[in-house]
Amino acid sequence: MTTPVYPCVLSAQGLNLSFGAVTAAADVSIDIQRGERLCLIGSNGAGKTTFVNMITGYLRPNSGTIFLGQENITRLSPREITRRGVARSFQIPQLCLHMTVLDNVLAAMHCNRGNTHFLKPAHDPDSLAFCHGLLERFGLLSQAMRPVRELPGGVRKLLDIAMALTGQPKLLLLDEPTSGVSADEKFSTMDTVVQAIEQEGGEEAVTVVFVEHDMDIVRRYATRVAAFYGGRVIADGQASSVLVDPEVQRHVTGLAPASSSEATQVQP
Numbered sequence: 575m576t577t578p579v580y581p582c583v584l585s586a587q588g589l590n591l592s593f594g595a596v597t598a599a600a601d602v603s604i605d606i607q608r609g610e611r612l613c614l615i616g617s618n619g620a621g622k623t624t625f626v627n628m629i630t631g632y633l634r635p636n637s638g639t640i641f642l643g644q645e646n647i648t649r650l651s652p653r654e655i656t657r658r659g660v661a662r663s664f665q666i667p668q669l670c671l672h673m674t675v676l677d678n679v680l681a682a683m684h685c686n687r688g689n690t691h692f693l694k695p696a697h698d699p700d701s702l703a704f705c706h707g708l709l710e711r712f713g714l715l716s717q718a719m720r721p722v723r724e725l726p727g728g729v730r731k732l733l734d735i736a737m738a739l740t741g742q743p744k745l746l747l748l749d750e751p752t753s754g755v756s757a758d759e760k761f762s763t764m765d766t767v768v769q770a771i772e773q774e775g776g777e778e779a780v781t782v783v784f785v786e787h788d789m790d791i792v793r794r795y796a797t798r799v800a801a802f803y804g805g806r807v808i809a810d811g812q813a814s815s816v817l818v819d820p821e822v823q824r825h826v827t828g829l830a831p832a833s834s835s836e837a838t839q840v841q842p
């Protein structure tokens with residue numbers, strides 16, 4: 575085990591994790607640089623969510639280490655990792671359906687600040703101003719007083735991401751931010767997310783890792799792509815090189831390089 579020699583936001587080194595006979599992570603090593611938008615691609619069961627879960631403390635690797643900056647966070651709990659500036663959204667949004675959009679964001683904010691009464695979020699002026707600002711950046715302010723159960727899947731995805739930002743993280747992991755979003759709204763959803771994250775970061779850009787199945791989204795928004803297959807990273811680099819890699823075409827996209835949008839959708 576070695577401490578990374580160059581500064582990066584997060585360094586995963588030799589992560590392994592098995593569930594019985596299933597290998598979910600096999601010697602996964604990824605360094606994430608500040609300000610990157612790293613996209614994880616791979617077919618169903620390739621190990622993308624497992625990687626996100628190990629980084630955020632929801633799963634512990636059988637072996638390997640995870641550094642956040644210079645700190646070894648491999649054995650820390652999700653809450654301890656969140657406190658250090660790592661936030662995430664979920665493949666299936668984790669929301670309180672009976673509560674309003676505003677109360678969900680307030681609850682997330684209080685939770686991130688260590689307030690244990692987060693299920694009865696205080697509506698004090700400072701908290702309201704913070705949450706209204708966040709909802710506005712996500713285009714959700716007009717929905718603030720609606721119960722979440724009334725909202726379509728795409729709006730729930732946006733809300734889940736907005737909630738992840740209430741902790742003002744330096745590293746944000748988004749598990750399939752456009753799943754459940756209709757095809758013609760995917761780009762506008764991602765535009766909203768990327769702009770909101772950029773505004774949130776201010777001077778210091780928030781580093782983003784996102785999981786995505788739509789190769790048109792990957793090409794447009796990723797600054798770097800890591801392709802997973804069988805728990806292993808089979809390619810890592812710029813989208814222009816990863817997406818034409820023969821192994822990636824065989825195991826992930828299943829296609830020769832093409833620009834057709836309908837030909838490059840990998841079903842989640």
Ligand SMILES: Nc1ncnc2c1ncn2[C@@H]1O[C@H](COP(=O)(O)OP(=O)(O)OP(=O)(O)O)[C@@H](O)[C@H]1O
Pocket residue numbers: 593596597598616617618619620621622623624625665842
């Ligand atoms: N908690 C768990 N218990 C048992 N097996 C698991 C668990 N989590 C993941 N796996 C298995 O590990 C493998 C990798 O799963 P993972 O969820 O990381 O895939 P994924 O790349 O996110 O797939 P998808 O695109 O379908 O979300 C799969 O075979 C999955 O069934």
Ligand SMILES: [Mg+2]
Pocket residue numbers: 622623624665749
């Ligand atoms: Mg997944």
